[in-house]
Amino acid sequence: MAKYILKRFALGIVTIWAVITITFILMHSVPGNPFATESRKIPPNIMENLMKKYGLDKPKSEQYIMYLKNIAKFDFGESMKSDSETVNQIIARGFPVSARLGLQSILIALIFGPALGAIAALYQNKIPDYVAMIISIIGVSVPSFVLGSFLIQFVATKVEWIPIGGWGEFRHTLLPSFALAVMPLARFSRLMRSSMLEILGQDYIKTAKSKGISKFAVIMKHAVRNAILPIISILGTTVSDLVVGSFVIEKIFGIPGLGQFFTTSVFNRDYTLIMGVTVFYALVLISAMLLVDIAYMLIDPRIRLTKEGH
Amino acid sequence: MSKRLLVLISVLLALAILFTGCSSPSTDEGDKNSNGTPGGQTTGKKILRTNNSSEPGSLDPALAQGTHESWILENVFEGLMTFDENGNLVEGMAESYEVSDDGLTYTFKLRDGIKWTNGDPVTAHDFEYSWKRALAPETAANYASILYYIKGAEDYNTGKASADDVAVKALDDKTLEVTLEAPTAYFLELTAFYTYFPVNKNVAESNPDWAKDPSTYVSNGPFKLVEWKHNDQVILEKNPDYYNADKIKLDGIDLDILEDQNTAWQKYQGGEYDLLVDVPTSVVNELKTKNDPQLQIGLQVGTYYYNVNPKVKPFNNAKVRKGLALALDRETIVEKITMGGQIPATGVVPPGMKDENGNDFRESVGDLIKYDPAEAKKLFEEGLAEEGMTVEDFNKQGFVLLYNTSESHKKIAQAAQEMWRTTLGIEIGLENVEFQVKLNREQSGDYQISRAGWIGDFMDPMTFLDLWWSDSAFNDVKYNNPEYDALIRQAKSTNDQNVRMKAMKEAEKMLMKDMPVIPVYFYTQPYTVKPNVTGIIKVPVRYPIITYADITG
Numbered sequence: 001m002a003k004y005i006l007k008r009f010a011l012g013i014v015t016i017w018a019v020i021t022i023t024f025i026l027m028h029s030v031p032g033n034p035f036a037t038e039s040r041k042i043p044p045n046i047m048e049n050l051m052k053k054y055g056l057d058k059p060k061s062e063q064y065i066m067y068l069k070n071i072a073k074f075d076f077g078e079s080m081k082s083d084s085e086t087v088n089q090i091i092a093r094g095f096p097v098s099a100r101l102g103l104q105s106i107l108i109a110l111i112f113g114p115a116l117g118a119i120a121a122l123y124q125n126k127i128p129d130y131v132a133m134i135i136s137i138i139g140v141s142v143p144s145f146v147l148g149s150f151l152i153q154f155v156a157t158k159v160e161w162i163p164i165g166g167w168g169e170f171r172h173t174l175l176p177s178f179a180l181a182v183m184p185l186a187r188f189s190r191l192m193r194s195s196m197l198e199i200l201g202q203d204y205i206k207t208a209k210s211k212g213i214s215k216f217a218v219i220m221k222h223a224v225r226n227a228i229l230p231i232i233s234i235l236g237t238t239v240s241d242l243v244v245g246s247f248v249i250e251k252i253f254g255i256p257g258l259g260q261f262f263t264t265s266v267f268n269r270d271y272t273l274i275m276g277v278t279v280f281y282a283l284v285l286i287s288a289m290l291l292v293d294i295a296y297m298l299i300d301p302r303i304r305l306t307k308e309g310h
Numbered sequence: 311m312s313k314r315l316l317v318l319i320s321v322l323l324a325l326a327i328l329f330t331g332c333s334s335p336s337t338d339e340g341d342k343n344s345n346g347t348p349g350g351q352t353t354g355k356k357i358l359r360t361n362n363s364s365e366p367g368s369l370d371p372a373l374a375q376g377t378h379e380s381w382i383l384e385n386v387f388e389g390l391m392t393f394d395e396n397g398n399l400v401e402g403m404a405e406s407y408e409v410s411d412d413g414l415t416y417t418f419k420l421r422d423g424i425k426w427t428n429g430d431p432v433t434a435h436d437f438e439y440s441w442k443r444a445l446a447p448e449t450a451a452n453y454a455s456i457l458y459y460i461k462g463a464e465d466y467n468t469g470k471a472s473a474d475d476v477a478v479k480a481l482d483d484k485t486l487e488v489t490l491e492a493p494t495a496y497f498l499e500l501t502a503f504y505t506y507f508p509v510n511k512n513v514a515e516s517n518p519d520w521a522k523d524p525s526t527y528v529s530n531g532p533f534k535l536v537e538w539k540h541n542d543q544v545i546l547e548k549n550p551d552y553y554n555a556d557k558i559k560l561d562g563i564d565l566d567i568l569e570d571q572n573t574a575w576q577k578y579q580g581g582e583y584d585l586l587v588d589v590p591t592s593v594v595n596e597l598k599t600k601n602d603p604q605l606q607i608g609l610q611v612g613t614y615y616y617n618v619n620p621k622v623k624p625f626n627n628a629k630v631r632k633g634l635a636l637a638l639d640r641e642t643i644v645e646k647i648t649m650g651g652q653i654p655a656t657g658v659v660p661p662g663m664k665d666e667n668g669n670d671f672r673e674s675v676g677d678l679i680k681y682d683p684a685e686a687k688k689l690f691e692e693g694l695a696e697e698g699m700t701v702e703d704f705n706k707q708g709f710v711l712l713y714n715t716s717e718s719h720k721k722i723a724q725a726a727q728e729m730w731r732t733t734l735g736i737e738i739g740l741e742n743v744e745f746q747v748k749l750n751r752e753q754s755g756d757y758q759i760s761r762a763g764w765i766g767d768f769m770d771p772m773t774f775l776d777l778w779w780s781d782s783a784f785n786d787v788k789y790n791n792p793e794y795d796a797l798i799r800q801a802k803s804t805n806d807q808n809v810r811m812k813a814m815k816e817a818e819k820m821l822m823k824d825m826p827v828i829p830v831y832f833y834t835q836p837y838t839v840k841p842n843v844t845g846i847i848k849v850p851v852r853y854p855i856i857t858y859a860d861i862t863g
Binding site for chain 1: 367368370373375449450521540566568569744749783
């Protein structure tokens with residue numbers, strides 16, 4: 001197990017290096033620079049001063065090597081668009097906000113998604129099934145900006161204690177968490193439904209039933225426990241997507257999270273910030289996947305046995 | 311449910327609680343201001359609540375670059391001159407000033423008893439230091455060019471001269487002497503512009519990071535910065551030591567940083583904002599139809615126009631460009647498409663600026679462009695013939711109108727495309743790219759027609775006419791007309807408004823005869839104010855000024 005984790009760790013570092021290199025090449029091959037603004041053009045001589053200030057006048061290879069050196073020290077550099085915060089500060093400030101929202105919505109999705117799917121499977125082609133599947137189809141197909149605006153228009157403006165936007169207390173997190181949760185919730189419930197249906201037809205379920213175990217125990221102990229596995233396997237990517245934040249939800253609800261920077265940094269050509277959030281996201285994703293693999297081993301004895309057998 | 315799933319959920323729950331714990335303490339206080347007190351007066355304090363739309367990149371006056379910074383800066387700082395509660399340019403930090411007969415040397419006398427928020431007196435040395443600091447090449451101030459009016463400024467900023475060559479000098483603590491490159495009739499107004507704001511010399515020298523944190527932030531204006539929650543909120547409080555504190559009715563200003571226009575509008579409607587500047591277009595149109603008194607359509611000095619690339623045949627021909635210009639029905643564009651109260655362009659200089667007789671410059675020059683389909687077609691075809699082309703040849707070229715991706719630019723471009731098709735019988739395609747790509751293509755001349763816009767910096771027609779003289783760094787169409795240059799140079803040679811205005815009027819007429827750019831409309835600035843808020847003023851060259859606002863009842 002320790003050897004396995006060590007191997008994964010080494011692989012992770014190689015992946016990060018590849019991410020850095022590819023991002024570096026891509027972002028510098030796109031036209032534009034961090035200092036251009038839509039409303040006001042900058043005269044060439046002032047542009048030169050700016051390029052010099054941020055070291056962009058140096059050859060690309062030098063910039064790349066310098067960048068790698070800094071990243072090794074976990075220093076993502078100065079944001080080129082914001083003079084008041086470094087990239088490290090931006091991530092340190094935005095991530096807790098996005099992570100909190102993300103975790104809350106993952107919780108909502110994990111509590112209701114599998115349950116909805118399981119109910120649908122147990123009542124296949126009956127009314128509860130239809131209701132559950134309609135909910136999940138809506139959840140998958142309604143884009144989050146529509147849902148977000150809808151919630152503001154019809155919930156926040158009507159219910160006194162739910163704020164329209166902003167950040168601070170628990171009540172500020174309710175609508176955005178829900179809006180973020182809908183998509184994974186729907187995905188979980190569809191996955192759960194199909195894997196439950198498959199498992200309910202398996203011989204060991206029949207065996208368990210024929211042993212005279214109560215229906216409830218069969219479902220909880222044998223069916224759900226197996227059917228949940230596909231959900232666990234996509235949990236890593238889902239969690240990492242959610243905890244780094246959503247551009248759309250953060251924008252609509254005015255949340256000072258990290259998600260917006262994935263989009264705006266590219267739009268602004270804020271090179272250091274692009275690199276910072278990309279590398280950070282890669283780190284989160286790699287660690288989440290590793291954790292999920294470990295969790296998988298713990299939950300499913302078959303995987304553990306085969307691994308140990310090698 | 312499986313035990314392990316339960317464990318997983320509880321871990322996530324614990325993490326969520328952990329993050330809750332992390333983020334709540336810093337936000338408790340701000341919230342009382344923003345949400346707890348509808349109306350802003352239940353606590354007995356008058357707090358104006360509004361939206362600043364975007365996170366300021368920097369609150370250092372030298373590094374600021376747009377309205378999302380200047381709107382805050384104009385409340386926490388004050389320059390030598392400032393705008394008063396009636397929107398007039400008056401003495402600010404300066405008590406008086408003298409201009410030499412040749413119009414080149416300004417001597418400002420500072421007020422007595424003006425203080426920084428840390429208690430230091432504001433001195434002429436602070437001004438000298440600040441302007442030179444903004445010009446230093448290593449500061450890399452985006453907007454250093456607005457200081458180029460000062461003698462030696464451009465050379466210092468471009469590394470050709472030293473700071474000592476910049477002709478701004480503190481003669482003593484109270485006297486500042488500035489010498490300009492050339493007479494500049496609007497120099498006084500420039501000293502009210504944010505790049506000209508002073509910073510505290512001692513503070514800025516001892517702590518280069520002073521502007522990053524409210525606890526080290528020192529300013530000299532009617533308000534002071536007390537809190538800056540990044541991407542969330544900026545809180546200002548009345549500065550009791552401000553020399554003119556009696557005129558300031560508000561106890562504070564809360565500015566949210568909320569990018570989404572619609573959410574901001576919902577907050578305004580829900581009573582969480584007293585004023586909203588960036589109002590969604592659909593709302594503006596709706597309020598306009600209802601004649602809602604909360605809606606104000608403020609003047610703004612800005613022009614929306616199309617660049618026409620003269621390097622591409624047949625756009626080198628003035629008649630062709632003119633034909634394109636006369637074929638646009640601007641009334642329809644502003645009434646049916648932009649719908650934000652914009653004004654159809656009748657030249658490049660927008661209304662709101664005065665000429666030598668105190669009349670509106672735009673009105674006294676008159677309408678230089680109109681919608682005239684018959685004339686448009688005639689000119690266009692003559693022009694094409696002169697270039698040896700027919701409409702069929704033109705259509706075979708596959709010319710496109712380039713614009714940066716945005717719903718409103720797209721709609722306007724589609725309307726222009728249709729108007730050119732019906733009036734002139736020509737096909738012009740549309741292409742949208744990201745604005746950075748557009749800038750790139752404009753610079754390399756890789757376009758035929760491209761969308762552009764310009765917002766003026768000061769209340770003088772020169773802020774527009776300057777764009778198209780041959781030396782201008784912003785002259786995208788590379789318009790090069792020695793006669794035009796001569797007129798601009800003449801207007802820049804004197805403070806005599808009679809001479810200046812006459813030259814500029816002629817210059818604009820000349821420009822619109824050659825039509826290197828096709829003006830479409832003049833920008834306006836719609837904003838909404840709650841009925842109980844008074845004292846919001848609009849100077850065309852500024853965002854609505856909230857400094858002197860009052861909240862009643």
